[in-house]
Amino acid sequence: MTxxxxxxxxxxxxxxxxxxxxxxxxxxxxxxxxxxxxxxGELVLLAAYVAYTxxxxxxxxxxxxIPFALVIVCASAVLxxxxxxxxxxxxxxxSLILTFxxxxxxxxxxxxxxxxxxxxxxxxxxxxxxxxxxLFSMRSxxxxxxxxxxxxxxxWWWLSRxxxxxxxxxxxxxxxxxxxxxxxPVRTELVSFVVAGxxxxxxxxxxxxxxxxxxxxxxxxxxxxxxxxVLAGIGSMPGVLLGAVLxxxxxxxxxxxxxxxxxxxxxxxxFLLVLFVMPNGLFGGARRRG
Amino acid sequence: xxxxxxxxxxxxxxxxxxxxxxGNAYLMxxxxxxxxxxxxxxxxxxxxxxxxxxxFGHAAFFGVGAYTSALLSMQAxxxxxxxxxxxxxGAALAAVAVLPALRLSGPYFALAILAYAHxxxxxxxxxxxxxxxxxxxxGIPGLPTLGGLELGSRxxxxxxxxxxxxxxxxxxxxxxxxxxxxxxxAMHDSEDATRVVGVNSxxxxxxxxxxxxxxxxxxxxxxxxxxxxxxxxxxFSGAWTIVPIAAAIFGGYRTLGGPLLGAIAVYLLDQLxxxxxxPSGHQIILGVLLGAMIxxxxNGLLPWISRRLQRRPATEVRHAAA
Numbered sequence: 001m002t003x004x005x006x007x008x009x010x011x012x013x014x015x016x017x018x019x020x021x022x023x024x025x026x027x028x029x030x031x032x033x034x035x036x037x038x039x040x041g042e043l044v045l046l047a048a049y050v051a052y053t054x055x056x057x058x059x060x061x062x063x064x065x066i067p068f069a070l071v072i073v074c075a076s077a078v079l080x081x082x083x084x085x086x087x088x089x090x091x092x093x094x095s096l097i098l099t100f101x102x103x104x105x106x107x108x109x110x111x112x113x114x115x116x117x118x119x120x121x122x123x124x125x126x127x128x129x130x131x132x133x134x135l136f137s138m139r140s141x142x143x144x145x146x147x148x149x150x151x152x153x154x155x156w157w158w159l160s161r162x163x164x165x166x167x168x169x170x171x172x173x174x175x176x177x178x179x180x181x182x183x184x185p186v187r188t189e190l191v192s193f194v195v196a197g198x199x200x201x202x203x204x205x206x207x208x209x210x211x212x213x214x215x216x217x218x219x220x221x222x223x224x225x226x227x228x229x230v231l232a233g234i235g236s237m238p239g240v241l242l243g244a245v246l247x248x249x250x251x252x253x254x255x256x257x258x259x260x261x262x263x264x265x266x267x268x269x270x271f272l273l274v275l276f277v278m279p280n281g282l283f284g285g286a287r288r289r290g
Numbered sequence: 291x292x293x294x295x296x297x298x299x300x301x302x303x304x305x306x307x308x309x310x311x312x313g314n315a316y317l318m319x320x321x322x323x324x325x326x327x328x329x330x331x332x333x334x335x336x337x338x339x340x341x342x343x344x345x346f347g348h349a350a351f352f353g354v355g356a357y358t359s360a361l362l363s364m365q366a367x368x369x370x371x372x373x374x375x376x377x378x379x380g381a382a383l384a385a386v387a388v389l390p391a392l393r394l395s396g397p398y399f400a401l402a403i404l405a406y407a408h409x410x411x412x413x414x415x416x417x418x419x420x421x422x423x424x425x426x427x428x429g430i431p432g433l434p435t436l437g438g439l440e441l442g443s444r445x446x447x448x449x450x451x452x453x454x455x456x457x458x459x460x461x462x463x464x465x466x467x468x469x470x471x472x473x474x475x476a477m478h479d480s481e482d483a484t485r486v487v488g489v490n491s492x493x494x495x496x497x498x499x500x501x502x503x504x505x506x507x508x509x510x511x512x513x514x515x516x517x518x519x520x521x522x523x524x525x526f527s528g529a530w531t532i533v534p535i536a537a538a539i540f541g542g543y544r545t546l547g548g549p550l551l552g553a554i555a556v557y558l559l560d561q562l563x564x565x566x567x568x569p570s571g572h573q574i575i576l577g578v579l580l581g582a583m584i585x586x587x588x589n590g591l592l593p594w595i596s597r598r599l600q601r602r603p604a605t606e607v608r609h610a611a612a
């Protein structure tokens with residue numbers, strides 16, 4: 001039993017990497033534009049299907065399909081940004097409905113192009129077992145976990161050291177003051193969308209490589225990313241990483257100890273508990289949300 | 291608005307439609323479904339317009355209402371016409387679980403309620419002893435005969451659902467015109483300022499959530515007794531959220547008649563045209579419609595048309611500054 005629990009903690013940790021990338025993208029865009037991109041999970045889904053096409057049509061390893069996913073997903077992210085930025089009145093609610101609509105479009109486009117069948121990678125190299133003491137995983141899980149950590153580290157460096165990263169943080173904390181300091185908020189918002197697209201691309205390929213994909217997944221991923229940002233509290237990057245691992249671990253423990261049908265429920269119960277007990281998130285400040 | 295117009299529309303809806311189209315079973319079935327969508331769209335618009343809350347989880351209330359009414363009529367043996375409003379109450383009761391989400395503002399509420407819709411669907415699938423699990427419930431009793439009027443017939447279903455939807459419009463109008471409606475509309479401009487003058491804004495928002503959940507649950511219950519079948523994937527389907535939102539946005543969610551007209555237009559287009567164009571992903575056009583309306587005319591088609599034609603707002607339930 002202990003072994004099983006250890007194993008599911010390990011699996012949860014590994015899946016947390018991809019979750020963190022998705023949630024970081026959602027949080028980044030929320031920071032600069034104060035909107036939640038409900039089509040974010042669908043961008044991840046798009047990357048996953050690009051990897052599927054690259055593998056099934058051209059025999060590319062999913063890792064090698066990341067550049068293609070980057071181009072397509074970032075272009076879609078820019079398109080989402082261009083549409084969302086056109087909203088002038090009642091921005092908060094209208095942008096929600098707009099991105100909800102964009103999510104429906106993307107999900108159904110995926111459904112029309114790739115059909116409702118469940119897909120997964122056929123790469124033997126990625127599916128090989130990696131044994132770490134008593135713990136097992138697929139090679140893809142380890143590879144993408146390391147890649148996710150590297151990306152999160154890169155994002156941290158970018159946000160704290162680079163000019164544009166600082167601009168993103170400046171616009172997040174005070175748009176008008178940032179403007180006075182000579183930062184172009186429009187360009188900064190666009191940059192945040194593109195960076196979110198980069199994170200979504202890698203996360204999508206990661207999910208395709210280590211699990212199964214189907215068109216309804218995008219919606220579920222948006223909800224997961226949102227649950228993680230609630231767990232984390234706003235504006236806390238370590239919080240997002242821990243929240244992602246917490247969600248991953250909760251899900252895999254539920255599958256091990258109860259049933260896989262309850263996997264989604266576990267994350268939501270966790271989310272409700274945090275909402276009840278600590279509405280500012282586990283790692284957020286004392287600020288009121290929203 | 292002149293009093294003649296609504297009377298004429300009512301007469302047409304109650305007399306002309308059943309007389310002219312009553313023989314066409316397919317068309318009447320479509321109309322009943324469109325009215326079901328209209329009911330949800332209206333409840334959704336009430337929450338958005340008066341409560342200032344966008345919900346992506348109305349499928350939860352719809353499904354809870356449907357299951358409550360079906361189980362009450364089948365296992366507790368309650369008469370169907372009593373079970374239907376109790377289904378609405380069941381959905382309102384389910385809304386209690388959503389209350390903690392009220393302390394979240396804007397986008398957070400919208401996403402929290404989306405999560406709730408999933409929770410209820412999973413619960414309906416897992417509570418097999420109560421709901422029959424994913425196999426669903428067959429043979430839900432149909433609508434009874436009342437005073438010689440066969441409510442279970444196509445025309446009867448149409449008349450009953452139409453009456454319920456119109457009653458909800460009247461309820462919506464009454465709330466909007468009341469002092470509470472005034473406070474709610476003031477909250478739209480500044481919730482903080484409204485709180486300062488002594489309005490318990492959280493309580494009012496909770497009340498709107500209950501009313502909206504009750505309406506949606508009642509509609510869900512009606513639908514269950516119309517189609518006589520339920521399973522979790524159907525009762526909690528995302529379509530019960532997506533189509534009404536598209537309908538309300540299309541018709542104009544800040545107007546009384548917008549959700550109803552939008553629902554009939556959107557649902558009939560979806561079933562008759564979009565489904566023929568894209569058999570598997572026909573909702574893609576609803577997404578396009580939603581996006582286009584938000585970008586081009588966020589207040590919907592009805593205000594846009596009335597502005598063009600009459601050069602004055604029709605039945606706009608809208609605060610001047612909102």
